[in-house]
Amino acid sequence: MPDNLPPSNNPLVHQWMPFTANRQFLEQPRLIERAEGVYYYNTRGEKLFDGSSGLYCIPLGHGRREIREAVTKQMQELDYAPPFQYGVPAAFRLATEIADMLPPSLNRIMFAGSGSEAVETALKVAIQYHRVRGEGQRQRFVGRERGYHGVNFGGWSVGGMVNNRKSFGLGLPGVMHMRHTKIAENQFQMGEGTHGANLADDLQRFVDLHGADTIAACIVEPIAGSTGILVPPQGYLQRLRDICTKHGILLIFDEVITGFGRTGQNFASQTFGVTPDILTMAKALTNGTIPMAAVAVREDIQQTILDAAPEHHVEFYHGYTYSGHPVACAAALATLKIYREEDTFARVRELAPAFLEQIGAFKDLPYVTDTRGHGLLGAVELEHKGPPGARGFNILCKAFEAGLVLRAAGDSIVLAPPFAATADELTQMIEIMRKVIVAS
Ligand SMILES: Cc1ncc(COP(=O)(O)O)c(C=O)c1O
Numbered sequence: 049m050p051d052n053l054p055p056s057n058n059p060l061v062h063q064w065m066p067f068t069a070n071r072q073f074l075e076q077p078r079l080i081e082r083a084e085g086v087y088y089y090n091t092r093g094e095k096l097f098d099g100s101s102g103l104y105c106i107p108l109g110h111g112r113r114e115i116r117e118a119v120t121k122q123m124q125e126l127d128y129a130p131p132f133q134y135g136v137p138a139a140f141r142l143a144t145e146i147a148d149m150l151p152p153s154l155n156r157i158m159f160a161g162s163g164s165e166a167v168e169t170a171l172k173v174a175i176q177y178h179r180v181r182g183e184g185q186r187q188r189f190v191g192r193e194r195g196y197h198g199v200n201f202g203g204w205s206v207g208g209m210v211n212n213r214k215s216f217g218l219g220l221p222g223v224m225h226m227r228h229t230k231i232a233e234n235q236f237q238m239g240e241g242t243h244g245a246n247l248a249d250d251l252q253r254f255v256d257l258h259g260a261d262t263i264a265a266c267i268v269e270p271i272a273g274s275t276g277i278l279v280p281p282q283g284y285l286q287r288l289r290d291i292c293t294k295h296g297i298l299l300i301f302d303e304v305i306t307g308f309g310r311t312g313q314n315f316a317s318q319t320f321g322v323t324p325d326i327l328t329m330a331k332a333l334t335n336g337t338i339p340m341a342a343v344a345v346r347e348d349i350q351q352t353i354l355d356a357a358p359e360h361h362v363e364f365y366h367g368y369t370y371s372g373h374p375v376a377c378a379a380a381l382a383t384l385k386i387y388r389e390e391d392t393f394a395r396v397r398e399l400a401p402a403f404l405e406q407i408g409a410f411k412d413l414p415y416v417t418d419t420r421g422h423g424l425l426g427a428v429e430l431e432h433k434g435p436p437g438a439r440g441f442n443i444l445c446k447a448f449e450a451g452l453v454l455r456a457a458g459d460s461i462v463l464a465p466p467f468a469a470t471a472d473e474l475t476q477m478i479e480i481m482r483k484v485i486v487a488s
Contacts, residue, residue, distance in 0.1 A: 096453050099481070100463065106336040115334070141377075181352060189220065189263075208275075241279065251297075255295050266288060270285060277421055277460070305331065338379040424464060430485065439459050450484055
């Protein structure tokens with residue numbers, strides 16, 4: 049047995065933590081015990097501002113009574129029912145409400161348990177759609193460098209994050225990646241960059257090289273979140289849309305982060321005025337309280353799949369034990385009600401200009417190499433200090449000590465505050481971040 053194992057009397061050894069430097073964590077645990085509103089409390093009872101809305105999933109802040117009560121009530125009435133061949137009323141209500149928030153063509157909703165599952169679902173819908181139309185040779189997917197689409201095999205294959213790919217073998221065959229959209233010409237531009245719409249032509253090049261009739265779908269995040277908030281250049285998403293339409297390729301927007309108000313509208317699709325054929329969402333759907341995700345599909349895509357199967361036959365051999373879980377549906381319905389009644393996304397439109405200006409102001413620090421952002425999503429990129437990512441991680445640890453929970457994407461420091469925060473709280477958050485960055 050190796051002799052450098054952590055002491056087995058350390059009570060933290062048994063949880064193998066996800067996306068975490070486990071050995072470092074055991075030496076310097078960052079434990080969060082409680083949360084209320086836009087603050088967490090650590091085990092010493094100290095208050096920390098939630099600068100990342102959990103993992104981009106808690107726009108309303110923590111502990112909303114309405115969601116808790118809806119979940120409790122649902123647990124008392126119906127804690128679970130099988131989603132295959134049976135249905136629960138709450139799931140149908142929720143699907144209707146989600147459809148109402150989306151561009152009108154995206155009105156068929158399938159539920160899943162996580163963003164990763166939503167992505168797998170979307171990819172499989174695309175393949176089967178082409179197949180039932182007699183275009184079964186359309187099996188390639190186009191993703192993008194620096195894209196993140198979750199951790200399951202389809203998702204990491206179309207994703208473009210090196211560390212998420214390199215340890216896990218070959219992945220899905222026939223996947224190609226467009227170049228990412230972080231380019232020097234747009235350095236320090238907040239919002240959509242003025243250069244780079246032509247990067248969408250990478251998709252056209254794959255069409256020219258492999259034939260459009262081999263490509264099932266192109267999947268992108270409207271704003272790439274997990275690799276440090278890469279906002280699309282002006283005109284880029286529309287150009288992708290045009291190429292997809294011209295060649296019968298389905299366009300999938302992965303809105304797991306950008307969905308539910310993060311860019312000031314219901315979905316980034318509406319903010320940027322580009323409608324995909326399939327759209328994935330998760331996270332803020334339940335304000336992060338209960339795991340849940342959904343995939344919105346163009347009506348005629350679903351209809352084509354349904355029509356192709358014999359009656360009384362399952363049309364789409366796909367689903368999860370927890371698809372449309374009644375308790376998750378109750379949490380989502382309560383969350384969407386708050387979004388509507390409190391006009392929550394208007395808060396983003398109000399708070400975003402000052403927030404983005406404050407993020408942009410980091411440009412004055414000599415070792416800041418870029419600032420980016422849109423809505424309530426912002427990133428400050430720093431020169432490497434030591435190996436890539438070391439400085440970002442160090443800042444994350446120091447920020448925790450200084451009362452701020454944030455995200456580090458390599459050496460980009462990412463903020464995605466709850467919409468429930470006040471303008472003053474956002475300013476305080478930025479001040480803590482500045483102090484920590486200056487000391488890094
Ligand atoms: C764009 C995008 N897609 C998919 C996922 C995966 O979601 P989950 O972690 O719920 O599986 C994420 C997670 O951050 C994401 O940002």
